[in-house]
Amino acid sequence: MFRLFRRKAREAPPPSSGQMALQFEARPDTTLRPAHPTAPIKDQRVAMLRHQPVRWELVRSARRTIGFQIDARGLRVSAPRWVPIWEIEKALDEKADWILRKLLEWQQHERRREDLQPRWEHGALIRLLGETLTLTLDPASRGAQRDGDLLRIGLPLDAPPDDICDAAQRWLKEQARAVFAERIPIYSQRLGRAPTRWALSSARTRWGSCNPDGSIRLNWRLIHFPLEVVDYVIAHEMAHLLELNHGPKFWFAVEALFPDYERVRGMLRHHYDDAPES
Ligand SMILES: [Zn+2]
Known part of the structure; x- marks a missing residue:
């Protein structure tokens, strides 16, 4: 069995939480009074931080501090109702390096995620x-x-x-089926043994698996990767036809089928920050 990623950590671990709070003295609210005092007021703004336009959302709330929160949705600033905008903008400017770094980390995180999960729209x-x-x-x-x-x-x-x-x-699965159907016989021949049958899987957490009855399952999402990665996972599952474990004999069999396996395993990790169970 070959784990794609652990269930909880399906995606690359998100960047460390981008939260920060600045303490302010509580002052009486004399200027800004929302129509519904209990509901936070949101508004979208753009600030120039280190000459870069950064979109941010201001949430007015009953809290006593200015809080910054950065995640996949961007930058949100919660501030007490009585803190004027210029003071919030000054705080943004003071924290600009931290904010830009966190935003970049999240952008990169989202990009890696999209590699595997495209947004289903024109131009994706x-x-x-x-x-x-x-x-x-x-x-x-x-x-x-x-x-x-x-x-x-x-x-x-x-x-x-x-x-x-x-x-x-549907189209990607057809491509996966065609590629697997072509590659499996190559490794069957090298191994001198073929799986009893094989099927596509849509498992959320595994690239492939091998059952004691000699059948293997391969995740159709492997079709996103270069062919050598597909080949490595096929070689890995086929080696389980000999050894249903990850002991030294198993890795010896993998190496015989796919000599460059260490590098390609590394590629899988590098691409998605997922540590497959070795
Ligand atoms: Zn395995």
């Missing part, structure tokens, strides 16, 4: 065997088909993301 980037295709909605097309660097999907531009996801994933 889809990885296929290490190449990048641009998902293109084209009502004149039928089904889904590759056209150079495009993956054309026969849906209107305003198609719901679920429909786009279904069509794109």
Whole structure:
């Protein structure tokens, strides 16, 4: 068995929590009074931090401090109602380096996540065997088909993301099935043994698995990776036909099938920050 990622840590661990609070003296609220005093007031703003425009959301609340929170949604600043904007902007400026660093960490985190989970919309980037295709909605097309660097999907531009996801994933699974069907016999021949059967899996946490009955399952999402990664996971699961464990004999078999396995294992980790169970 080959774990894709642990269930809790499906995605790369998020950057350390971007939270910070500045203490202020409580002052009587004389200027800003919301229509509904209990509801926080949100508003969207842009600040220039180190010459970069940074979008932020101001949440007025009953708290006594200015708080910064940074996550995938961006920067949110909670501030007491009585603190004037110029004072909040001054605080943003003082914390600019920290804020920019946290925002960048989150951006990178989101980008890694999107590698595996595209947003299902026109223009989304889809990885296929290490190449990048641009998902293109084209009502004149039928089904889904590759056209150079495009993956054309026969849906209107305003198609719901679920429909786009279904069509794109159906196509990706077909590609995975075709590639696995071509690669498995190569490794069967090297090993001198074939799986009793094989199937695609959609497991959330595993790249592949091998059962005691000699069947193997391969995650269709492997199709996003370069072919050598697909090959490594096939070699890994096929080696389990000999050894249903991860002992030295097992790794010896993997090495015989796929001599460069250490490097490719490293690539899997590097790409997604996931440490597969070795
Ligand atoms: Zn394994």
